[in-house]
Amino acid sequence: MAEIEPTLLEIIKDHAVGLVGAPTRETQIADLGIDSFSIVEIIYEVEEKLSVEVPFNANENPFGEMKTVGDLIDALTELIGK
């Protein structure tokens, strides 16, 4: 299985049209400029590349209480560790 952090950063980078430069753990999710299409695509790519099923319901805020890319990496690490 691919490493979580670089894989997620790479996926996000491809969709972060609002961001100048590459995303890091400290990047705010709100600054990524991710549209509605990209959210479902990012989840799909995460599931494909990291062989994990993300328990995401499109009726909910996909990011919950998470604020930074680091929060996303931690949540994903926890999910995969389960």
Add this chain to the structure above:
Amino acid sequence: MTRNVVVTGMGVVSPIGADIKAYWDGLSSGKSGVIRREYTLGENLSLTLPTAPVDGLETRIANLGRELMRADRFSQLAILAADEAIENAGLEIDDETGGRTACIVGTGIGGQTTFDNGYHAMLLEGKRPHPLTILKIIINAPASHMSIRYGARGPAFAISSACATGAHSIGVCADLIRNGSADVGLAGASEAVLSYGSLACWKAMHILAGETCRPFSKNRNGLVIGEGAGVLVLEEEERARKRGANILARVAGFGMNADGKDMINPAVEGAAGALSLAMDGVTVNDPHSVYVNAHGTGTLMNDPTESKAIRSVFGAGADELIVSSTKSMHGHLLGAAGGIESIAAILALREGVVPPTINYDEPDPDCDLNYAPNKAVERKLDLAVSNSFAFGGLNAVVAFAKV
């Protein structure tokens, strides 16, 4: 108070020209967009047949932006045509006018390439479906993309009536404007079904031409599937005049009905009925100045049926008017046919030139009208009519008058 509807903009993507100027150059010079091409799916599925594709759009599609890059081709072609139509019309849609702007844009079949690739990946390769599949295939995708892209927040929906889709969309949009539901509208249709699975299904119907499309010619043997889109800007006449718009034509009539008989075979009464409804209230002083852009598919059944329908509506005038099937050049764009053929009709009206029916080399006694065989005909026109008669017996005819 009667609200008249006029055409103030046009945009097209067709196999013989991917903008209005190139399209007219193709139409007036009798250009053929039909080529024999191989369509594949995966490594083992392949089909070679004559089709009318649109090539060389990669850069224009890449420039449409991120959201449309991820749309199915039928949406991309629709937006390319709509962008041109809006620019051509000099139309500015602001917050206030956006609420009175309609998007009535249909398709006959929808996101076929996405279906094909999705089923192949899912059923043959065991992959999961892409999460945007539904957003790509829904037939209202072009109407939705247009409403978002241009800020058009009036009535927006897709019409689907197979090969009559484009004509229905234009006619219904004109009616919405006439009835006061909107002041301006984008109306038309797109189609992009040149994929292995779709073409295999069309082939299974045994109605595709072996070599090319020969409408009204005795040696005709079927249709050639093409892709593309045609979009008009329709506008309430007073509004158009106030803003100094270039008025290209007036929507003089619209007729629609259903044969109520057969899923495949057309009926003279249905086609004639729709044509008659479109001509209701239209004064024809000189039938010599009337051009009918025929449905003219080049199938055994359609062409004599349509010829009889035209004769039954125009009577003796049928020998004076001029008919042509531009499908002989750009192929059958299915749902989009009525869109790009209405544009052909309006261009003919404005230019005083009737595009030819090419590949016409053998008169058929059952098709006994003047089909402008093989060469464009210069003629002063007052009225141009676009016929569309769909599988399933759904008919729509739009008439455009010179302004």
